[in-house]
Amino acid sequence: MDLDLASPPQPLRFAADEGGLPPRELGRYDGAAPGPTLVAVGALHGNEPAGPAAIRAVLARLERERLPLAGRFLGFVGNRRALAAGMRYLGRDLNRHWSQESLRAVLAGGRSASPEDRELAELADAFVPWLAAASAPVVFVDLHSTSAAGAPFVCMADVLRNRPIAFALPVPVLLGIEEAIDGSMMGYLAELGHVAIAVEGGQHDDPETARRLEAALWLALVGAGSLAPEALPDLAEQAERLARAAAGLPEVLEVRHRHPVHPADDFRMRPGFANFAPVARGAPLADDARGEIRAPESGRLLMPLYQRQGEDGFFLARPVAPFWLRLSARLRRWRAERWLAALPGVARDPGDPDRLIVDPRIARFQAVNLFHLLGYRRVRDRGGRLLFSRRRPGFRGLEPLPPELGPRTSGESDEG
Ligand SMILES: [Zn+2]
Structure with a gap:
């Protein structure tokens, strides 16, 4: 463990392994007591180094202070090759194509059309032992940052088991992103029956982004029951760091619209939009080869694309009253x-x-x-x-990875 990385460095520099790449596994910390396995993934998009920085900071502090963890904490780099190059991806987006078919193909070695096929195979390989050994859902926290500035938020598939971890973070919870984009890692792992949330920390190069993502990991560890609140004397400050950044924003939103972008579109987001900017229906948001792009409905703008790579121009979301979440929990039970x-x-x-x-x-x-x-x-x-x-755990017919990679829980679940 490199203790020099205890406070988030920026920009992040890795000690490269023999292949000239950052390591796949950033580290692991085993608690003495039994408990959940929490897996953090950073830089699934290679131009988002704040995630690995946050994971290293957490690992370093766990070691340094010998914090009494229940279970274990593991950290992985998502897209090593793209991280080394400082690009979102080299061939294709690694946060797509998470499906039975893709995994089967890449793990069999039958597909290597892009560097991301190797990344996908290596990452799935790294997860397999933990998934296969899991007697309860593994908790995945996928760390991201955005090209636009703005408040942090958390994304989850709305299954009940995701809610305690997602709502442990005092930031807006965005529902439905895994419906709007196909094959996200988070959506896939949630379908296997694990807990999976994605955290957006802020702008890629803002030093505060890594600190927010680190705070999100501490809160997730407490939310998952891996750390007792009293084990972390600065828990309130960690929560405050996130709460301050997200002050005044809706607690829960759902994705209503995604603007897809193709390379030939010549998509250009208009300047000045941050995450959660309120926009009115008909407001001009961007331009492309076909002309002006206007908001199809009113709402909050999320993830406006201010970088060259990416398939999502922007998302529009609208607040969901917390009442509906409580009602849905009851209906599902x-x-x-x-x-x-x-x-x-x-x-x-x-x-x-x-x-x-x-x-x-x-x-x-x-x-x-x-x-x-x-x-x-x-x-x-x-x-x-x-x-x-x-959505249910232990999805039938997910071969050959699951069902053995889903948590070995018995019978019907709480579901959602
Ligand atoms: Zn990302």
Whole structure:
């Protein structure tokens, strides 16, 4: 452990391993008492060095102060090759393509079209022992930063088991990002039945971003039960660092719109937008080869793209009243979703009992909202119909990685 890295350095410089790359595993810290396994991942996007800096700071302090951890804490670098190059990615975005099919292909060594296929295979390899040994959900915290400035926030798939960790952080919780982008690592791990949140700390090069991400890790460790609150004398200051940065913002938001960007679009975000900027419907936000891009609805702007690489121009989100989260928790515990298939225009997919097919012409209620409330995720549209998939641990049919990589818990879960 390199103790010089106890306070977040910036920009981050790694001692390169034999391949001239930062190490895959940043370190691990084993507690004497049994407890959860918390895995932190930084720099899944290579131009986001604040995540690895935060992980190193946490590891260094755990070691230095011999903090009484229950379970273990592990830190990994996401995209080593892109981190070394200071690029978001070299061939393709590593925070996409997390699926059974991709993992099967890259782990079999049958696919190496881009450097990210190797990264994906190596990262999955690094996770496998911990996933395979898990008797309870592993807690994944995926650390990110944004090209725009602005307040930190946390993203999660809205399964009940994610909520205690996500809400342990006094920052806005953004729902639905894993529906808006396909194949995120967080979405995949959550579908395997683990706990997975992503934390956005702030602007890539702002030194405060690494400190916020470090604070998020301490709070996640306490939220997961790995650290007792009294074991961390500065817990209140860590929370305050995040709370101060997110003061006045909604507690919970849901993604309503994603503006996809293709390389040929010549997408240019208009200057001056920060995360959570309120925008009105029709406001000009960006320009591309086809002309002006206006906000399709009012809301909060998130992750406006101020860098060359990236497939998401911006997101629009709107606040969700916390009441709805409490209601949905109750409905899921009652297993109210059992009645969904009885609604007109809703049918169970004969090939997958966790999937419902909705005919929007018949199901005239607010289908998406109702299904979200009951723990379903919108998968894709097929022939004018909506497909919703129930999020649950131990997803059936995830071969060959799961089910052995899902947590070995018994029976039905709390689900969502
Ligand atoms: Zn990122």
